[in-house]
Amino acid sequence: MKQILFTAITCIFFSLQTNAQYKLGGKFSAMYEDNVRIFTLHKNNIRYGYAIWMNRGSSGNRVKAKYFASGNAYQKYSNWLSGKNIILVSSGAYSNGFASYNTPIGVCVDNGIIVNKKIENKMDGLVIVEHIGGIRVSNISDNKLYLGSLNKSINPKYEMNTLLNWAKSESATVFQTHLLIHSNQLKINYNSSKNVATRRILVLGIDSKGKVMHIVFHIVKDQTLMQVTKDIKSTLSARNIRVAGALNLDTGGCDILEVYDDHNNHIPTVTGTVDQKKATNLLVYYYE
Numbered sequence: 001m002k003q004i005l006f007t008a009i010t011c012i013f014f015s016l017q018t019n020a021q022y023k024l025g026g027k028f029s030a031m032y033e034d035n036v037r038i039f040t041l042h043k044n045n046i047r048y049g050y051a052i053w054m055n056r057g058s059s060g061n062r063v064k065a066k067y068f069a070s071g072n073a074y075q076k077y078s079n080w081l082s083g084k085n086i087i088l089v090s091s092g093a094y095s096n097g098f099a100s101y102n103t104p105i106g107v108c109v110d111n112g113i114i115v116n117k118k119i120e121n122k123m124d125g126l127v128i129v130e131h132i133g134g135i136r137v138s139n140i141s142d143n144k145l146y147l148g149s150l151n152k153s154i155n156p157k158y159e160m161n162t163l164l165n166w167a168k169s170e171s172a173t174v175f176q177t178h179l180l181i182h183s184n185q186l187k188i189n190y191n192s193s194k195n196v197a198t199r200r201i202l203v204l205g206i207d208s209k210g211k212v213m214h215i216v217f218h219i220v221k222d223q224t225l226m227q228v229t230k231d232i233k234s235t236l237s238a239r240n241i242r243v244a245g246a247l248n249l250d251t252g253g254c255d256i257l258e259v260y261d262d263h264n265n266h267i268p269t270v271t272g273t274v275d276q277k278k279a280t281n282l283l284v285y286y287y288e
Contacts, residue, residue, distance in 0.1 A: 057211030064133025106176030137245030
């Protein structure tokens with residue numbers, strides 16, 4: 001009887017631990033007609049980080065994404081920057097080194113320029129940053145990436161040349177990273193690393209009205225990737241937000257994050273640890 005009771009209590013405790021959710025604190029900042037909001041994240045009365053909540057659908061798609069990876073990513077970003085209302089700048093794909101001359105790991109194309117043509121088989125997230133500022137996420141393991149201009153689906157693992165030729169002809173932007181959630185289902189392996197670290201997750205969500213939102217969870221408290229993924233899924237499910245895709249962003253040696261208010265002032269509280277100038281690739285959100 002004691003053993004049964006102990007097992008039951010253990011199961012309840014484990015369930016509470018693994019299905020916890022973040023509490024969103026009062027709006028740390030609200031910008032651009034409330035289409036961009038920054039919340040504090042708490043769990044068990046401890047601050048875990050921040051969520052930069054960008055309502056792409058409600059803003060009439062004025063929230064846009066842009067990605068830089070070819071050549072000197074920081075210099076390309078700086079040349080493009082003039083007159084833009086920047087929301088945030090973050091490291092995107094993992095890198096094979098920690099200097100600006102290094103390159104992203106996994107297949108990477110920047111506006112039709114091939115940066116890395118080698119697919120990374122351990123990463124299932126294929127990200128397409130659209131010219132109109134949207135983002136599409138595909139699960140490479142599904143073996144069916146649809147390319148609209150070709151009117152067909154391809155298997156990226158075995159038809160990489162088709163993907164690269166399409167990207168060049170369409171001046172497309174593509175990068176690869178770990179896929180944590182896809183079509184509202186957890187994709188992270190339950191045997192994933194138990195290492196703890198700070199985390200940054202990009203979520204593409206759809207609310208109950210069908211409007212698209214992009215959310216960057218910036219977790220400053222060391223966590224396993226599995227725990228963070230579950231907490232994010234639980235947090236969004238409680239708000240009736242379906243996760244179309246959740247992607248891991250680099251917070252290792254290229255831990256770049258800068259967030260700005262709607263007067264182009266840097267918000268120092270929400271930040272990474274590495275200077276933008278060392279970027280091998282940059283994911284940028286702006287308001288147009």
